[in-house]
Amino acid sequence: MTTLSLIQAAATRLSGHARLTPLLNAPLLDATAKRRILVKAECLQLTGSFKFRGAWSAVSALPADRRAKGVLAFSSGNHAQGIALAAQRHGIPSVILMPSDAPAVKIDNTRSYGAEVILYDRTTESRDALGAALTAERGLHLIRPYDDPQVIAGQGTIGVEIAAQAADLNITEAAVIACCGGGGLATGIALALEPHAGFRVQTAEPAGFDDMARSLATGTHQSNATATGSICDAILTPTPGTLTLPVLARLAGAGLTVTDDQALHAMALAFTHLRIVLEPGGAVALAAALFNPDLPDTVIVTASGGNVDPATFQTALTRFAA
């Protein structure tokens, strides 16, 4: 399982390859929120999301002979792009299995980072069976998006950076809110911040897709009733990870939820006050900090990704930008 020393080792491997993202703030954003908000801008990470960190960590952790055969991922989103670029920069092949109805732009983006994209028919083919066949035939190593100790270690490097950046600002107490799908990001950050008693991690999820919040509240794996129906598509996972829930049950506070409109509103405020581009799923932590009354005076949030189509971004601006 992921430990602080595994995270520190990942930070060493990521150094010079992933971007040390800034911790942004704005007086006018604080005035709107009526609290101090610091935003870890992972939308500025390579490939536009924090997923590159976990991907680089997992790829770089493989033994060289194993790695040379290549890596495999199931994803049509940010994890796919992270794996593709990490593989390309290691000079190894990557194969990404995507449903054939994935948006063309996501397929194109992943291919542009050098990945071989294999499309499958969700209604007639089994992704897992296809993946198993590829693994057997080509010796590819499957990298899961959150249930992988080295992926979690890579995401945890964000927590290492937050600790250092907060110390520079003399911040010793804060809620640290992470956008949450399977929980890899929140888990990595929680482990990285465990030695810092003043920081408490909380997850943020879309309302109606709050499997993590309910799992934390009950202590057992809860699932979402549906798989689709929120604009926060990047973080609509069915249930918490096997590796992530136990850590978060031990270290995290209560899970937070936000509506799609609150996510859009947070995107518009990030545009106006921070000049960063967020996707809906990457804005839920900021939305939670803006619109949840039960939080401490200082809140650090991850702005976890910025891969948003222009139409959705324009909707956020039209409805919520001043």
Added chain:
Amino acid sequence: MTTLSLIQAAATRLSGHARLTPLLNAPLLDATAKRRILVKAECLQLTGSFKFRGAWSAVSALPADRRAKGVLAFSSGNHAQGIALAAQRHGIPSVILMPSDAPAVKIDNTRSYGAEVILYDRTTESRDALGAALTAERGLHLIRPYDDPQVIAGQGTIGVEIAAQAADLNITEAAVIACCGGGGLATGIALALEPHAGFRVQTAEPAGFDDMARSLATGTHQSNATATGSICDAILTPTPGTLTLPVLARLAGAGLTVTDDQALHAMALAFTHLRIVLEPGGAVALAAALFNPDLPDTVIVTASGGNVDPATFQTALTRFAA
């Protein structure tokens, strides 16, 4: 006049107060441009533009007794917000003279940073006479937007950071393109990079408002035929500064120009590939790097500001985002 040592002193004063902005890049942006582009993201600076650096430098350089009486600026834009926040954080008054027809959002933003905004009628009142009266009555110190050695020194801290960030990437030769109004930014960067022989500064301006390019070409101060008519409103100055032109004539390459459409296109590509928000005037250097064939393989550009109204940003996305 500004010197490298004045810039280094400004960097010391800015440390911990201005943000060290990241030098961003994206493989897909490079593929579009067919060259390597690195983007100094000053839109992420406090107040949303590099102007905060020059403002902080000038305010902090004043003797304490002089500073305590307050500062004055003529501006309805980024310089006003930079001066207002720098003054607020020094605990001193600031007065900003703005035309009464300035957009309400700019007046509100400047006031939100604690400035006293005094509106005047452009058709019947003299800004300079009003400013002189305020200076005499209240002992305010006027800080000009570019013709001030300490303002130029503050903008030059961007060049200091670029030199260090480029060295981390083993980049020793590049064109360094700065968005250019009066030329304070380009001048500061050119002075900071003067010891680095592989870096050559070039200015970027809107087509039709290329007073600096023509002044550099002729060696004498040239003026623009009109004062309005480009969406790049932040950088529509009538003629180069008295302090800036001599430095740039000595250190800068040929001035570059871009069309308004190219600036909008650059905004859209920065949205898609870098996930940052640029205003048109803050995107002209990136536009020059994208659309000018006569540049070296590596180009470093300033993305100098991100204070854009949502409607203009949406126009950029509608017309140029994929």
